[in-house]
Amino acid sequence: MQSKLIPLALALAFAGSAGAQQVVKIGHVAAISGPSAHLGKDDENGARLAIEDLNAKGFKIDGKAVKWVLVPEDDASDPKQGTAAAQKLVDARVNGVVGHQSSGTTIPASKIYYDAGIPQISGAATNPVYTHQGFNTAFRVVANDSKLGSTLGKYAVTKLGAKRIAVIDDRTAYGQGVASEFAKAVKGPGVSIVDKQFTNDKATDFNAILTSIKAKNPDLIFFGGMDSVGGPLLRQMKALGIKAKFMGGDGICTEAMPKLAGNADDIVTCAEAGGVLAGQQKNMDEFAARFKKRFGVEVQIYAPYYYDAVMTMATAMANARSADPIKYLPYLAKVKYQGITGPIAFDNYGDIKDGALTLFTYKNGKKTLLEVVK
Incomplete structure (x- = not known):
């Protein structure tokens, strides 16, 4: 079932020989402590599952073996802690960042990543300011506020x-x-x-x-x-x-x-701030089942979007034949990736094009779909 979730563009970069492996580090930041920790862990696990899938498939960049590593940080939904976490990832020389979770930490952290030239994709931050600061390193895979x-x-x-x-x-x-x-x-x-x-x-x-x-x-x-x-x-x-x-x-x-x-x-x-149409629901259901089997909990909200954020970044690296942020950033800006959550491409601001929204209510204690709005 895992192979169905890896698109052709990535499959061409998979395969296998055993040689020396390049390490590609992807940072992730969210609230892993505090009242929103259940949401932050959901995001982190989505990114982690993508990393595990990439490693299981033997991902290569420019014909060279790659080992993917997730570098998680906790910002506790606090802007000061968020900027400190961002600086730690810059100092760790990560190749890219998926996060942060909240707009309040994503916006100040984005300046740090921009100054360092490190691409950042948020799968949850929705405040429009994030992508309207003139930072060409800032992207998001969900619709904005x-x-x-x-x-x-x-x-x-x-x-x-x-x-x-x-x-x-x-x-x-x-x-x-x-x-x-x-x-x-x-x-x-x-x-x-x-x-x-x-x-x-x-x-x-x-x-x-x-x-x-x-x-x-x-x-x-x-x-x-x-x-x-x-x-x-x-x-x-x-x-x-x-x-x-x-x-x-x-x-x-x-x-x-x-x-x-x-x-x-x-x-x-x-x-x-996301949603899948009927034709994409099968992939989302398969992801939810794999997620629960791997982590023992249900998807909260944005785990699939963080999975797609990692895969989108990987696609850009594969297209650029490099994990160097300077080299793959232009490819990320023009990427086209068919994700679990639907097609991903970015506009001139770094916002997802034609982003969907899903409206819900609750019945018998469970989220119940009302409609998907494009």
């Missing part, structure tokens, strides 16, 4: 019939970004944003902001942030008797959300 927030805003009004909407964000680059884009898209006859509140990404008590919101009688509350805050926020919202629907981006769109919230069934609508 402009698309995610605007899609959710339109869906809230046209499909959920929301009229009175409250918005909460966690003051992070990701949370503020997606909440801002959502608010811009909330338009229509009789539709209004009745309250805007903010918390932080480590908060546990939301009584004050929810009491304020309850007085405005919203029929939908949008939260920009992660499930570690969004889950308890929803739990307290229900305890206060607020009957509104709950909506958010990919940060709350996890398998852990129902447990964190107590119950999310028919209350939550969320979106992942």
Whole structure:
């Protein structure tokens, strides 16, 4: 089954002879500690599975044997720790980086990679700023917040019939970004944003902001942030008797959300910054099965995108016949790779072209697909 996941472009670079091996180091950074650790480990395991597949197939670059090594770092979703982790990877002379996980760490780290000339592909960071800084080393394989927030805003009004909407964000680059884009898209006859509140990404008590919101009688509350805050926020919202629907981006769109919230069934609508159409679902299902067999847990969100990020980087190296960042970077900018998550190619900013979004709700404690939006 593994061979089905390696495209022809990569297969041509596989094969085998035994000789001296070049070591190619791929850095990965995410929150492996802290409240978002379950998401960071998901990303890391996706990258790790790609590394294992490349090694199992005997990947070669320019006819020479290659040994792939994953160099993982933990940024704990903290910008200072993120830049420190980035500098460690630069000092380790990695050939490329897949990460970071959060926009708040990805954006400051991207300057360090740019200054060092090291290509970076994020499989999760969605804030538009990341790829709009003029750094030719910055890429992402998921849609950005402009698309995610605007899609959710339109869906809230046209499909959920929301009229009175409250918005909460966690003051992070990701949370503020997606909440801002959502608010811009909330338009229509009789539709209004009745309250805007903010918390932080480590908060546990939301009584004050929810009491304020309850007085405005919203029929939908949008939260920009992660499930570690969004889950308890929803739990307290229900305890206060607020009957509104709950909506958010990919940060709350996890398998852990129902447990964190107590119950999310028919209350939550969320979106992942990625998605596969019907024709690609078989590959995604096969990946999920292999992932669970290898790591003993279900895919949370972005493991397949980090798998594809590694494979996309490998494709660029194969095309350039070199793992030297200076030599393969131009090939990465014009790469075309058929991934598990769909076709990957980048626009002039480094954003994925024609990125998809997947809308979900929850039924019986499980994420349930609503639709894929291109």
